[in-house]
Amino acid sequence: MEFRWLKQNNAAEAIVVFGGWAVGPEVFWHLDGPQDILFAGDYTDLNAELPDLSGYSRVSVLAWSFGVAAYAHWQQERPDPFQRKAAVNGSLQPVNRGAGIPPAVFRRTMETLSLESYQGFLTRVFGAPQEAEALDVPARRAELLAVEQRGDAPQMRFDKVWISSGDKIFPPANLARAWAGQNVTQIDAPHAPFGRFSHWEELFQ
Structure with missing residues (x-):
């Protein structure tokens, strides 16, 4: 796993994003807001540590897909710096x-898994065929x-x-069963629903 800044402008708030499997941060590029954005990906191991976020007045975490379980595993036995947590289309x-x-x-x-099956996977993720992508x-x-x-x-x-x-x-x-009793909102969207949003803050409301 690695953390990398997508946006770092000394904002008052930082959002740490635990992304999905084999889908990069591009799905989030269009989201607007003043927050600094730190992206986590590749869950082969969970050994990475957060940079120093103590200068932020608020730190939130957004976990998507396999990022939900990866975040929860990673957070175990570490101090929790997050005031807000949002989960999108993933399960513990x-x-x-x-x-x-x-x-x-x-x-x-x-x-x-192959380049061909990966293209089928991307079609299911986004609800429409995607341009061909390279894959390791x-x-x-x-x-x-x-x-x-x-x-x-x-x-x-x-x-x-x-x-x-x-x-x-x-x-x-299955997700409805997994999150029974929590603050769930249903949305008419594919696995990657972020095109339905324009601002980061909407994902926490």
């Missing part, structure tokens, strides 16, 4: 028949294996949970 049980991606589907994705197949397969072996994340409450009705990666019914 990422590989789970009733609360995440069914294990057979996950295993098939991992075992058949062995590295991304290793990341999936790490997610599977890491298993369920510790239980954690989020201030806001988003579930897309058109999610073709995490079954929406």
Whole structure:
């Protein structure tokens, strides 16, 4: 795992984004707001440490897809610097028949991973065909294996949970079970719903 700044202008607030698998920060570029943005990706290991965020008056975390479980695993046994937490189309049980991606589907994705299957994955993520993307197949397969072996994340409450009705990666019914009793909002969108938003702040409301 690594952290890298997408935007750093000495703002009053920082948002730490735990992104999804094999999808870079480009899905967030259009989101506007005064906040500084720190992006986390590649969950093959979770050894990275946050930079010093003590100068910010507020620090929030936004976790998407496999970033939800990765964040919860990472946060365990570390001081929690976040005043607000939002989860988008992910689960603390990422590989789970009733609360995440069914294990057979996950295993098939991992075992058949190729440039061609990755393009199909991107189509499901965004709800429409995407331009061809390069992929380091062995590295991304290793990341999936790490997610599977890491298993369920510790239980954690989020201030806001988003579930897309058109999610073709995490079954929406499974996410509804996973987040029962928390502050859930359903949205008519694909697995990557960020095109429905224009400002970072909307994702925490």
